[in-house]
Amino acid sequence: MANKIILSVVDPTAEEQPAAERAAWLAAKVGARLELFVCDDVPRSDETREAALEAHRERLRALAQRLSAGGIEITVDARWGRPLDRGVVAKIIDTEPLLVVKDTHYHTGIKRTLFTNTDWSLIRTCPAPLLLVKPRPIAVEPVVVAAVDPMHEHDKPAELDRAILAFAKELATALNGQLHVHHSFDIGPVLAAIAGTPGSTMAVPVEEISEAAEAEHRKALEKLVADFGIEPSRLHLEQGVPHEALVRQAEALGADIVVMGAVSRSGLKRIFVGSTAERALDRLPCDLLVIKPPAFTPPADHG
Numbered sequence: 001m002a003n004k005i006i007l008s009v010v011d012p013t014a015e016e017q018p019a020a021e022r023a024a025w026l027a028a029k030v031g032a033r034l035e036l037f038v039c040d041d042v043p044r045s046d047e048t049r050e051a052a053l054e055a056h057r058e059r060l061r062a063l064a065q066r067l068s069a070g071g072i073e074i075t076v077d078a079r080w081g082r083p084l085d086r087g088v089v090a091k092i093i094d095t096e097p098l099l100v101v102k103d104t105h106y107h108t109g110i111k112r113t114l115f116t117n118t119d120w121s122l123i124r125t126c127p128a129p130l131l132l133v134k135p136r137p138i139a140v141e142p143v144v145v146a147a148v149d150p151m152h153e154h155d156k157p158a159e160l161d162r163a164i165l166a167f168a169k170e171l172a173t174a175l176n177g178q179l180h181v182h183h184s185f186d187i188g189p190v191l192a193a194i195a196g197t198p199g200s201t202m203a204v205p206v207e208e209i210s211e212a213a214e215a216e217h218r219k220a221l222e223k224l225v226a227d228f229g230i231e232p233s234r235l236h237l238e239q240g241v242p243h244e245a246l247v248r249q250a251e252a253l254g255a256d257i258v259v260m261g262a263v264s265r266s267g268l269k270r271i272f273v274g275s276t277a278e279r280a281l282d283r284l285p286c287d288l289l290v291i292k293p294p295a296f297t298p299p300a301d302h303g
Contacts, residue, residue: 004032007097007128009088010063012038012056017063018135019103022287024067024074025138026131030174032098034067036060038078039087053078085121089298092128104132104281104288119281123262123290125298129167130290131257132281142177142256144168147246149261150183150220160261160293165228167291168259180234180253181225184245185217210239243279250284259289 008023020036027034038056040049056078064074081087092100104119122130146168148161165181172179187210218237225235236253238245250258258280281288 004030005035005095005097006030006032006099006101007035007037007092007095009100009102010036010038010060011103012040012059014103016135017103019101019131019133020063020067022131022133022138023099023101024070024072026099026101026175027072028070030098033073033075034064035095035097036064036067036074036076037088037091039081039084039091040078041080041082041084041087043082044080049080053080083121085118085125088118088122089125089127092126093298097128099131099289100126100128101131101133104134123281126290127292127296127298129292132288132290134284134287136286138256138287139177139254142172142175143180143253144172144175144177145180145182145250145253145255145258147182147258147260148221148224149242150224151185151217157263157293159295160263160291161224163294164259164261164291165225167289169228169230171257171259171289177256178234179230180236180255181221181230182236182238182246182249183217183221184238184240184242184249185213186241187213187239188241214239243283246280247283247285250286255284255286257287257289258284259291262290262292 006023006027008020010017010020024034026032038053038060040052040056042052044052057076060076060078064076068074077091079087079091081090088100088102100122102119102122119132123132146164148164150161152158169179171177214237221235221237236249238249240248246258246260249255260280
């Protein structure tokens with residue numbers, strides 16, 4: 001957390017600004033400067049565009065005055081960018097913030113699987129840690145849950161898990177909160193493959209396979225967290241479909257923030273399958289913080 005800038009993406013059409021309020025709270029906790037940012041993507045002439053941007057800045061200054069009661073330094077900026085997510089990513093590249101904070105709302109299943117919107121696009125392309133805030137209170141001592149994949153079964157590079165754990169631990173420490181680590185595994189595909197083997201008549205040893213898989217995953221999880229000083233009681237291993245298991249764990253722990261990784265994909269696989277982060281976003285009862293691999297760079301059309 002060396003770079004002490006938190007960038008809050010503000011929706012100029014909304015009356016309530018839960019993301020800006022969460023960002024101000026975080027800035028005060030970690031000693032960061034807060035920047036309130038509006039990206040306007042409405043087509044306008046040059047003259048009306050500048051007038052609109054100045055109106056955004058004026059509104060941001062009023063919001064900053066209200067949020068600065070906590071003694072934090074706040075700056076404001078408004079730019080034009082189209083499409084919206086590309087304009088936001090361009091600002092992030094210029095600013096290089098510690099964290100980007102944006103509010104999010106419920107999306108239907110159709111939007112989640114077929115349409116691109118700003119939330120989904122930023123999950124894939126945002127080069128900085130991205131906190132998607134839901135309009136709900138957060139605990140005084142927040143519960144932070146780091147979701148990891150030590151077996152790399154979902155095409156996530158090994159260094160991504162360490163980045164997730166490092167950021168989650170620093171965040172939990174700065175917030176005086178509790179850090180938990182969650183990992184889930186699904187033996188369903190293995191059982192289906194065995195049962196579906198042509199000519200096979202043997203019974204599938206479900207219990208043996210389940211126990212062997214659990215032992216293997218627990219060993220990998222314990223090896224992953226060995227350098228992070230996490231209490232064994234705060235390690236949670238569960239068998240199940242990853243995004244469903246993560247939601248259950250977040251609910252059981254009363255999570256305030258779930259930290260997880262996302263790998264940008266392209267083509268039809270991205271459109272029709274999506275990532276665990278995308279599948280979990282609507283269902284999680286808390287904020288979602290998405291981390292990219294350390295070597296991640298935005299796609300060329302977002303630079």
